[in-house]
Amino acid sequence: MEFQQGSVDAEELLAFFRCRRLPYLDRFGPQEAKLPPESLLEQWRRDRQALQAAVLERFPGEEVAPGNEALLAAMAAGAERIYGGQVVAKLFWEVDPEGAAEAEPTDSEVALAPSLETEVELTEDNSTDKTSSSLALPPEAIPEFRSVWVSSSLDLLIRDPSSIGKGQLSYLPVHIRIGKRPKPEYELLLALQAELLGSLQGQVPKCGFLILKDGKWHLVHLSRRRTQVRRLLQDYLHSLEQAEPPQVFMARSRCHLCHWREHCRQLNAVAQPLSLLPGVTGSRYPLLQEAGIHSIEALANARLEMLQAIPKLGAGVALQLQLQARATLSRKPLWLQSPPQALPTAPVELYFDIEADPRHNVAYLLGLLVVEQAEENKVVNYYSCLAAEPREEGQAWQQFLQLVQRYPEAPIYHFHSFEVQTCRRLGEQHQTDPREVRQLLKRFVDLHSWVQRSVVLPIESYSLKNIARWLGFKWRLPEGSGAHSIYWYSQWLETRDRRYLEQSLIYNEDDCRATYCLKNWLSQGSVLAPVDGPSPDTWAGH
Known part of the structure; x- marks a missing residue:
């Protein structure tokens, strides 16, 4: 596949940072194989728009149309804040004559690294000039350089107070996201916007800001990220010139919301x-x-x-x-060893799973499957401790505590660490006696940890979904996932359509039953002979 000289959008580069295959398929993949956008992604887009509107209301400023000309006019007028718009510039870098990959820079090299050279896209009246002296040369005079046009939509620019009274105002980029904490991808986008912004105002900002879900402004220093974004852009352009899409690594995959996930799954099943x-x-x-x-x-x-x-x-x-x-x-499966001790069993066993909505910062459903041994039969009942409103989280938590106290000797099986972390938070937030929380957590049995220590499975990742499906367990809602659970609860709060809550309850019960299925299988497999080799304690983990 040959990538012709064209343009790259900042969102493409972010997609490449998350998954090196995604933007390649967006450009060259079979479009008929794309799935419709996930509902949760649409919800996140609306949430981000709402946050942007709230920032604009609290910090009024000038809204501009896309394009360099509109931005330059607002800058020339000295606007304190500039909302919206789009900046476009040509970015240059020196081509490695050997074609070797650039080594990861050290901290000292980052501090000294030159920025991407930039060239402003000329407006119709040629009112803007090139800002870098090296770029004053005609293109034929710098054949060792490569370039590409890059564009980025802007959330907000703020006037740099330190530039006031120095002849020419300069601006800093501000990125608005609904995340709870700064992420590398947000900082990389800020660094790219700083490079592009430098083409308009003659100097590249050294810092920018992130406004996150809590409304707070987070200062971001951009020197290291500017070096990383240069490497990322070069890697992306190189990937577009290849005949096959880039490899992806399961350890860093974010496939569950991707519109190419089925296409990739089919390719991987063959290859x-x-x-x-x-x-x-x-x-x-x-x-x-x-x-x-x-x-x-x-x-x-x-x-x-x-x-x-x-x-x-x-x-x-x-x-x-x-x-x-x-x-x-x-x-x-390859059994490593019998578990270090037998899985705890009791006349009554509990299987626990939590559904949470980070948008509203609530653990809205604490589901519990109670399995009681009655003579030769087992009696299985599912209980849901539901917060139909976020403010009811404390009531659901107390309901859960009362339920598990009915069976004080019963082990509580769960999968991975989320339930432990969430119960600790709920205990602190709702002022539960710390001794009661400690006693509760002593009863928890993490089956993910037991899997890691006991067996190697022929699956693509060690999630509950993959393991239980490999065991033959089927969810009643095949499309169900943690992402869908978040979406269902959000839709319930917005529409009051109880079908969304019912879907969450079905999904949570099936998660509890999948945990029960896994525990039974582990109990049967623990008597099998282990393979030879060092203890899995020496592993770095799955």
Whole structure:
């Protein structure tokens, strides 16, 4: 695939940072294979628009149309705040004659690194000039440089107070997002906007701001991010020139909301790429490639001593990866050892799962499956502790505590750490006696941890969904996910359509039942013989 000289949008670059395959498929993939946008993504888009409107109301300013000309006019007028608009500039960088990848810079190199050279897109009346002296040369005089037009929509620009009275005003970029904390991708976008903004005002801002869900302004220093965004842009353009889409790594995947997820799943089912093997990360993949390991089969059949001798990989990780490859090829589980102690059992067992909505900062559903042994039969009942309104979270929490106190000797099974973390928060927020919370948490049994220590599975990731589906468990709502749970609760609050709550209840009950299914399987498998090898305590984890 040959990428012709064109333009790149900042959102493409963010997509590339999240998943190196996504923007490639958006440009060149079979468009008929794309899925419709997920409802939750649309909800997040509306939430972000609402936050932007709230910022504008609190901090009034001038709203401008897209394009450099409108921005320059607002800047020339000395506007304190400029909302909206779009900046476009040509970015240059020196081409490596050897084509070698640029090494990750050290902190000292970052401080000294030159910025991307920029060229302003000329308006119709040629009222703007090039801002960098090196760019005053005609293009044919700098053949060793490569360039691309880059555009970015802007949320907000604020006048830099330090530039007042110095002859020419300058502006700082502000990015508005609904996240709870600053993320690298937000800071990278700010750095890119700073580069583009420098083309208009003659100097690149050294800092910018993030406004997040809480409405607070977070200062971001951009020197290191500017170096990273230059490398990211070069990598992205290089990927667009390749005949095949980039590899993706399961350890960093964000596939569950992607419109290409089914397309990728079908490709992966046929190709079984090494990059999607659990445990193969972006840093481990090149180490395996350099050692001549290019496939899952090669990894499974390699001499363990050779794998353990690979620099920077580690003996425990080498064993982990080989066992994972063998389980994947055989499509059978490999038992590492019997669990360090038998899974706790009791006449009554509880299976616990929480649904939460970060938009409203509420754990709105605490679901509990109660399994009682009655003679030769088991009696299974599901209980939902529901906060139909966010303000009812405390009532749902108290209802849950009263329910588990009916069975003081029953172990409480859950999957992964979210339930533990959330119960600690609920206890603190609703002023539960710390001793009661400690006693509660002593009863918790994390089945994710037991899986990690006990068995290697032929699956693409160690989530409850993947494990339980591999075991044959089926959710009644096949499209259900944590993301859908957030969307359903938000829609219930907005529409009062009780069908959304009912979907959340069905989904949560099935999560509890999937946890029950996993526990039963682990109990049966724990009596099987383990494979030979070091203890999984030496592993870096799945």
